[in-house]
Structures are given as structure tokens and as C-alpha cells.
Amino acid sequence: MTTTTLLRRLLLLGANPADALLTGRLPFSTSSRRTPHRFRRSRRNPNPKPPSPEAVSAAIATLPSRLTPPLLTYSLSSVSDARLLLPVLTHSLRLPTFRPDPGPFLVSIKRLAAADLYADFDRACALAFSLLPSLPSPGPLLRSALYFYCQFRRLGKAFHVYTLMRASADPAARPSADTYHALFTALLSRGGGDTMVHYMYMDTVSALFRQMLEEGVAPDTRALNVLVKGYAQSLHLNDALRVFHQMWPVYGCDPDALTYSYLVHGLSAQGRTRNAREVFDEMRGKGLVPTEPACNAFVSALAMAGEAGEAERVMWDMVRTGRVVDAVTRRAVVEELWRSGSRDDADRMVREMEEKGIVGSAERRALLRSLHDEFGDDDLDVDGRGRSTK
Numbered sequence: 001m002t003t004t005t006l007l008r009r010l011l012l013l014g015a016n017p018a019d020a021l022l023t024g025r026l027p028f029s030t031s032s033r034r035t036p037h038r039f040r041r042s043r044r045n046p047n048p049k050p051p052s053p054e055a056v057s058a059a060i061a062t063l064p065s066r067l068t069p070p071l072l073t074y075s076l077s078s079v080s081d082a083r084l085l086l087p088v089l090t091h092s093l094r095l096p097t098f099r100p101d102p103g104p105f106l107v108s109i110k111r112l113a114a115a116d117l118y119a120d121f122d123r124a125c126a127l128a129f130s131l132l133p134s135l136p137s138p139g140p141l142l143r144s145a146l147y148f149y150c151q152f153r154r155l156g157k158a159f160h161v162y163t164l165m166r167a168s169a170d171p172a173a174r175p176s177a178d179t180y181h182a183l184f185t186a187l188l189s190r191g192g193g194d195t196m197v198h199y200m201y202m203d204t205v206s207a208l209f210r211q212m213l214e215e216g217v218a219p220d221t222r223a224l225n226v227l228v229k230g231y232a233q234s235l236h237l238n239d240a241l242r243v244f245h246q247m248w249p250v251y252g253c254d255p256d257a258l259t260y261s262y263l264v265h266g267l268s269a270q271g272r273t274r275n276a277r278e279v280f281d282e283m284r285g286k287g288l289v290p291t292e293p294a295c296n297a298f299v300s301a302l303a304m305a306g307e308a309g310e311a312e313r314v315m316w317d318m319v320r321t322g323r324v325v326d327a328v329t330r331r332a333v334v335e336e337l338w339r340s341g342s343r344d345d346a347d348r349m350v351r352e353m354e355e356k357g358i359v360g361s362a363e364r365r366a367l368l369r370s371l372h373d374e375f376g377d378d379d380l381d382v383d384g385r386g387r388s389t390k
Contacts, residue, residue: 048117051083059084060091067092069101076107082115086124093127100134102141109141113148121148122157129164139173146179150186158186166215177220180212184226188233198234205230221253228259232266240266241275257283261294268294268301276301280314289321296329303329308336312349324358331367338371346371 105128112121149158191197231240247253260283267276302311337346353359
């Protein structure tokens with residue numbers, strides 16, 4: 001069953017535009033045969049060999065004769081081999097004294113997920129969902145199942161749990177901000193850093209966000225950060241800025257360092273250095289420090305735009321905060337200084353980086369010699385210590 005089919009069930013729970021948009025725009029299937037090869041994720045730890053019948057019998061024999069839900073929960077948490085959890089749980093369901101309770105299922109799915117036993121985890125969840133109408137307080141169980149399905153990258157299963165949460169009669173089991181954050185993150189984690197993949201999924205994320213608002217769930221900074229990140233990585237920078245400017249006036253959430261970093265990185269990647277500088281200056285004015293990828297992108301964008309002096313200033317500002325740009329970015333700044341005719345500044349910058357321990361002598365020599373090779377300056381000599389003698 002595809003994720004699109006699962007999401008169509010949302011229409012049964014309340015037809016509204018966000019529901020319709022969700023069902024029509026989710027462009028992927030949970031079937032691996034229909035997933036592009038480069039996006040497939042092989043299972044990290046395939047289910048090992050099942051336990052022997054003797055081990056299963058021994059584990060069942062340790063169960064108390066009068067098996068209550070708390071005793072069953074304790075017994076499952078005490079089982080040493082996670083492979084025995086599902087057989088013990090299945091055996092307990094067949095006992096005439098069994099009373100439905102979310103505790104044993106919750107312990108089982110958490111331990112199975114921690115052991116990376118997806119097949120057993122999925123069966124345990126299916127057993128719990130089959131008894132869902134008779135389970136009291138299923139909220140923690142559903143939230144854990146959705147979280148772990150997202151961790152396993154089984155988005156079809158995760159959205160199925162989401163529909164169960166929306167249909168639950170228990171208000172405590174309804175989707176929360178954490179639920180939507182997990183779904184947003186799982187959707188945008190597909191495809192790694194591929195801009196086109198993020199572009200493809202952002203319509204779905206936007207529709208899910210509107211549904212979140214319609215459900216009366218107040219977004220927090222984490223959820224809004226995921227939106228900003230998704231828009232920035234898919235190069236919808238105007239939409240990212242719109243969400244950013246709405247964070248406090250509309251949603252009452254303060255932007256944090258990640259919010260600014262996503263914007264600086266996205267604006268720099270698009271070559272919008274003026275906007276990136278405005279966001280960067282606002283962030284620094286609040287005492288926030290950008291992430292290293294944002295620093296690298298911003299400094300590189302300034303250097304490529306011919307603003308080598310500003311790029312150097314930002315680079316040293318970041319060094320004072322403990323952020324060091326990578327070798328590619330350092331090279332871009334030095335090359336732009338050299339290209340613009342500020343050769344003394346380029347040489348000074350290389351020496352200062354060495355003095356501060358940012359570059360070693362080998363990188364310094366390689367950098368200066370590469371400048372000589374690239375720009376063909378016959379007047380540039382590099383001494384034995386790797387310094388320009390010009």
C-alpha cells in the first residue's frame with residue numbers, strides 16, 4: 001500500500017483543502033521496487049536468525065501464572081534476548097486471562113526498535129493496532145510507533161499511525177507538535193542534500209503544516225525551523241523568509257541559531273549576499289553563532305561575489321567564536337584577494353592563519369604554490385618555509 005493511498009484516508013476524517021492537497025501531492029511509494037536506486041536505504045541490521053524453540057519455551061516458562069499487564073510489562077522488559085519479545089508477547093495474547101493494555105506493547109516496540117529488529121517491531125505494532133479500540137490511553141504507544149517508523153524511514157507506516165492518531169477518541173492520543181515535527185523531518189530527510197528532492201516534497205510538508213494549524217496544534221520553533229530549512233534547501237528562499245518573519249508575530253516563537261543558519265546558507269547558495277548579510281548581521285546582533293556549513297557558504301559567497309575583504313572580516317569574526325571555515329572556503333578567500341590585486345593581504349592572511357593554528361605549514365605551502373601555478377605570477381617565489389618572498 002502506497003503512502004498516497006494511506007493519506008487519502010485523511011479525507012474520511014474531515015474533508016478540507018489541506019487534506020486534499022496532502023493526498024494529491026505525496027509523490028512517493030513505500031515499495032522499494034518503485035524507489036529510485038540512489039535513494040534506497042538498505043537495512044542496517046537485517047533480522048538475525050530467529051530464536052530456537054527451546055529458547056522460546058524457556059522464556060515462556062518464566063512468565064508468572066497469574067499474568068497481569070504490569071507483570072507482563074516487567075517480564076518483557078527483563079527478557080535478555082530481544083528476539084524473544086515477539087514470541088512471548090504473542091503467547092500472552094492467547095491466554096484467556098489476557099487484558100488489553102498498552103504497557104506490554106510499548107515496552108516491546110521500544111526494545112525491538114532499539115535492537116534494530118524492524119520485522120518484529122512491525123509485527124508488534126500490527127498486534128497493538130488490531131487491539132487499539134480496546135486499549136486504554138493509547139497516546140504514548142502511538143507516538144512511539146510513529147517516531148520509530150520515521151527512524152526506520154518507513155514513511156507509509158508512519159502516516160498510517162498518523163491517521164490512527166487523528167481518528168483516536170482519546171484527546172491525549174491526537175497528533176501533537178512532536179508528531180508533526182517527526183513527520184516533517186522524515187519527509188525532508190529523503191534524498192540527502194538533493195535540492196530537487198526537497199523541492200518535490202515541500203508541497204507535501206506545506207500541506208501537512210496547514211493541516212497542523214487546522215487541527216489547532218500550535219507550532220514550536222523546531223517545527224518552524226524544519227519549514228525554513230526545507231524551503232531554503234529547495235531554494236524557495238522567499239517562502240523561507242516569509243516563515244522567518246512570521247515566527248514571532250504570528251506563532252510567538254523566537255528564531256534561534258538554526259533558523260538564521262538555514263537562511264544564511266540558502267541565501268548564500270543562491271548568490272543573494274545582500275540578504276544573507278542582513279540576516280547574518282541580525283543574528284550576530286543577537287549574540288547567536290551560525291553553524292559551520294552556514295559560515296562556509298556565506299564566506300564563499302562573499303568571496304565569489306568579489307567581496308574578499310568582507311569575506312575575510314566574517315571569517316575572522318567566526319574564528320573568534322570558535323567556527324573555522326573549511327579548506328575550500330579558505331582557498332576561495334585567498335584566491336579572491338590575490339585575483340583582486342591584494343597580494344600582500346593574501347600573504348598576510350595565510351601567515352595569520354598559520355600563526356593561529358588554522359592551517360599547517362604543508363597546507364600553507366600548497367596554497368601559495370597553487371596561487372603561483374594558477375595565476376602564473378613569475379615574480380612569486382615561495383621560500384623554504386612556504387612564504388611568499390615577493
